[in-house]
Amino acid sequence: MSPVKLCDTPYLLMLDNLESVTGQALAIQNTLPAGEQQKLRQFLLKLVGGKTKVVLGSRSDEAWLTDAYTHGGKANVYPLGGLDPESRTVLAEKILEAQVGDGQRIAALRQDDDFKRLMALLAGYPLAMEVVLANLARQSPQEILAALNAADVDLNVGGGDKTNNILKCVEYSHSNLSPQAQKLLVCLAPFDSFIFQGALENYGKQLQQREPFADYDFAQFDVAIQEAIHWGLLSPHESGFPGLLTIQPIFPYFLRTKLNHLEATTRDALYDGFKAHYQGLAGSYQQLMASKDPNQRQLGLLFCRLEYENLYTALQICLRKRETIDIFFCLAEYLKQINDIDGRLQLSKFVCDAHDSYPKEICKGEIRFEMTMALDRLAYCYLAKQSYQQAQLSYSRIVNLLEQMEEGDQDSKRHKNISLASTYHQLGYVAQEQRQYEQARSHYQQALDIKIEFNDRYSQASTYHQLGNVAEELREYEQARSHYQQALDIKIEFGDRYSQASTYHQLGIVAQALREYEQARSHYQQALDIKIEFNDRYSQASTYHQLGIVAQELREFEQARSHYQQALDIKIEFGESAGADGSASRYSQARTYGQLGLLAEAQEDYSQAQQHLQKALEIFVEFNDQHSAEMVLQILARLYQNTQDDLILTAIAQCLHITPAQVQQHFAAASA
Template identity: 60%
Template sequence: PISPNSSKFRDEEEEKYFEKLGNLYQYTPPEYGFIGRDLEILKIEKALFRHNILLLQGMGGTGKTTLLNYLRSWWQTTNFAPEIFYFGYDKQAWTLTQILFDIGKRLYKKFEFANFQAMNLTAQMQKLLAKLRSESHILILDNLESVTGQALAIQNTLASAEQKQLQDFLTRLVGGETRVILGSRSDETWLQGAFRQNIYQLRGLDAEARTELSNKILERNVGDKRKIGKIREEEDFQKLMKVLAGYPLAMEVVLANLKNLSSQEILAKLAAADINLDTGSEDKTQSILKCVEYSHSNLSLDAQKLLLCLAPFSGFIDRSDIPNYAKQLQKLEQFQDDNFDKFDEAIQEAINWGLLSLINEDIPQLLQIQPVFPFFLKAKLAESDAATREALREGFKNHYIGLARSYNRYMESKEPQERQIGIFFCRLEYENLYNALQICLEKQETIDIFFCLFQYFYINNDIPSSLKLSEFVCNAQVAYPPEIRTGEIGLEIVMALDRLAVGYLQTQNYPQAQKSYLRVIELSQQLQGVEATQIKSSLASTYHQLGRVAEELRQYDQARDYYQQALEIKIEFGDRYSCARTYHQLGIVAQQLREYDQARDYYQQALEIYIEFGDRYSCASTYGQLGLLAQAEENYAEARANLQTALEIYVEYQDEYMATVTREILESLPE
């Protein structure tokens, strides 16, 4: 039995108790409540045990101050530390003298504090250092970017002598019991002796937290649950969420506009840098433009000018490729006299001020863009003349046409590692490639970027995305004038229509697929000024695909006729490699008609060509079909050998989908 014999407070006990309650930090949640950050809190706590001083760095709008305020409350509730001291440089320029006074007032009793005050600054610092190094308190210095900021841009700066005092104090806390968090947008190199390599990069909210925050914003600003449900299902809403990247301030400001605008309209306004999307507040914690301007104003004038050239980019920048981008710009009249030698230095300044950040510490050239930084740059760019803005779009477009061709070559490579490089960069660069493709369509120019993106979706088996992209491109090309529809651009129109037909075929929309392929044949025969081999290649490919459509409809005799037409054209102009695909499909038709010997002959011809040309990946499909053929003939040993070879190739090329399918067939074979 427990018998708590509590007694009444003595007067001094009661005073001490309520004084302690009064000194506790009273946490005020943000507008939509504190959401997510569980993993971040765990990582921050672990980092503080590894080294007692941590730099919490993040772009504007990531919610650093919100997180630190929540941590004050959380650590207070969980008794993580006896005392938690917080000094925000967004409110005032805290000098070391003021910090020592505030900490001493809370750590020392009345008379001891009076003695402490009587000491000079050096003695105060040494006395307090001894206490802090031996006791497990928490010290938080937030918004430190203000300390060294330009005086004209930021009010709460410290003189160099005061910076040196603060630096000395923090460095002397290294290795002690008190844990220190330094919150900043900047890299704070002047304090690196204190935090060393202990840096935590705060990014956007995770997927679950993003959904929760967006739900709360929609509930407040849209209200109607049915309308909210429709909004969430829209693809444009998903694009918008991707653009905002889970940054709380950007989400709160931008998503609130869904009260009056659609997701598509908001995306268009972001692309056009319509400042009416913003709150109009002068407070950097409420306005996305002011939030970015706060950091941007601290860049050198040269850096500000050079970084305007990043306005067309979204989400990602390959730092190592920026010199090539600069070369494209310098080919244009408006940028011929510009000096891009310091472009990399400007990018480093933007990293230092949290406008760009590393995606992966191990690959420093891959950079993430602060979600609203391009929006801010476009707003700044609007102040330039129209010719400069148009030249920037032209340079950006030309840069990505070149990159798209390079990525496509990688994805079509026979080497698995090269294919993965192409896929990796297309995933990171998707928004930039898509934006450049839109410019190409607007100018009615080459659509090489489309073929790259289609290949990316095709390799990843993302059929809905490839079909939607193909429909978008083909619809845009309808507006092309007749005079450019028969030359090189006409050939690209035919090729785009072919990709559209592939999408219809893969989604089992056979009537539309057949209609599109027949239209491809019609347009191919109208081409002029195009090499005969290109036209023949297009026709051969289309007859092959018409064979696929007939095959899916179980019209095997019709399918065989189409495949034979394709094969005759390929043999005529000597495209031996392309013959392999058609031999492969002829094998499938023969197998369906139970003409097993004929089927095996076709498969063997396809396999010989693939081996001859070193196309190991394509061999996998043919080995798979040989395995299925042997299975149909109940030759299970041969079936297992061929399927095992196919599986090994799929694993080598990291094709998880086909590897899984092949593995399931293998497991189903009788012993």
């Protein structure tokens, strides 16, 4: 077809494997003579600006065709990275079906955290996935990860065909690098998935402090990086931020095979420098995540997400060397902020298990204190997952470690005891969650006594507040009020206005329980004012709900309806969101619908009452809360008695998936 027709008519022309035209080493052997290459170039140049779209595919940059794909001074190049998440999942399933076969094991692999890490490392590169995942036929994901780290896994698939053998592809690209670049890039062997190019200068300084790397010219690191990008071993990260690089998945493995040929002292020095480099970065990332500036926090989260595997590798080195685990606290904070409780639990357990293997003679001082901090993170995860027995065991281990810790100067003694107080406080919370109120009170009192002894006045507020909770649960309302007031006084003293809201709210509940409705309303209003001031919209719902109950008790029905509706609007708003509070907010709507139903019943608006109670019943059934559903059914039975409206029976029957006659029988049995 002539260039003229292609320019005038919209076609799609695809020329793949262009590296074969110039006869590069990885190419399928279809090399064109220089004259034919020139003809092809001229042909493509004539299509520039025409209606036909031309796609050129190649493993190299095809510099001889640059003017054919450059427009307005900008090269129209799309670096081909890994598959998108959906496509890589589909490919992984096909590989597992072919290589593993066992459906039960495949299902287990899908849930395996190490398999998820392996998939993240492979980054959707099809050939890398086919080669690495094939090893799952005889190895676990954990074993493959360890083997990749040690450059001890079979990746030699594809035989002698360089276009299909992934190692030969990487080896060819690597062989085209300058000797200086090859030497420097071996220093990237510990990295996985991602490199922050802006931090490599500091990495080079860390390595140069170690004798095997004293003569390395790390000033040329950026030049070596650019060569690696040119040959497809590294590529700009998909985020588009300058200095962020993605590593071709098999490249680290290849570099580790090169590293294995160097002396053991060189290898040890490299990983030691890598560890020190990430100890510094972990501190920086943790500071970013703790920033009050939301943009800084997001930046910290971004880097922790991209650097996770590198930080994790550095943490493993720290644990092997029995050194400080400050990197762990960075990763644990990241997982906390993204609400990955399972990931945080697995990481904390990994670190605590590693600590258990430490020789007793080194489990003192800073190491012992870090052990207590790691156990604290582990216990927190168990608590979040309502695994109370494991949480209690972990917190009890912390108490034992702290009590056995040798005390030095006054500061270290105070630090130890404040940590002990915090742990007793958490033991109180674990007991409280299990409704072991006397045990909870005992632990809270132990915490409070230590805080008073060491004049940790500010943190006393949280313990007084929890003691108030316990007394409230035991219906010791005057005692509860006293504890809440002590907590509030401290919060006011230290200017902690935001946290005052929760205590004002609880004081309102106590006053309400004592039928001191005006006092309750005053406390609730103070709580609400603070929540509005700090734009804590989600928690405003609970206070609007309580204000509705107070107004209803005072027979201020319109005011009650207004408060309930405000609470419901917020709960619906958050229930429809995809956030972490969505499910809890949906469930809590049922309570407010129930109160609106009771309010309508009190005003003898039975139709409105039935609608609200029906909504409450649907949500309680949805969340399998049989006790609350039965309470709503009792109110609906009362409504049916007053109205004899068969529509009530029909609506309930549809919700419970039974017949109206069965609903009527249930009502009759309940009233008998």
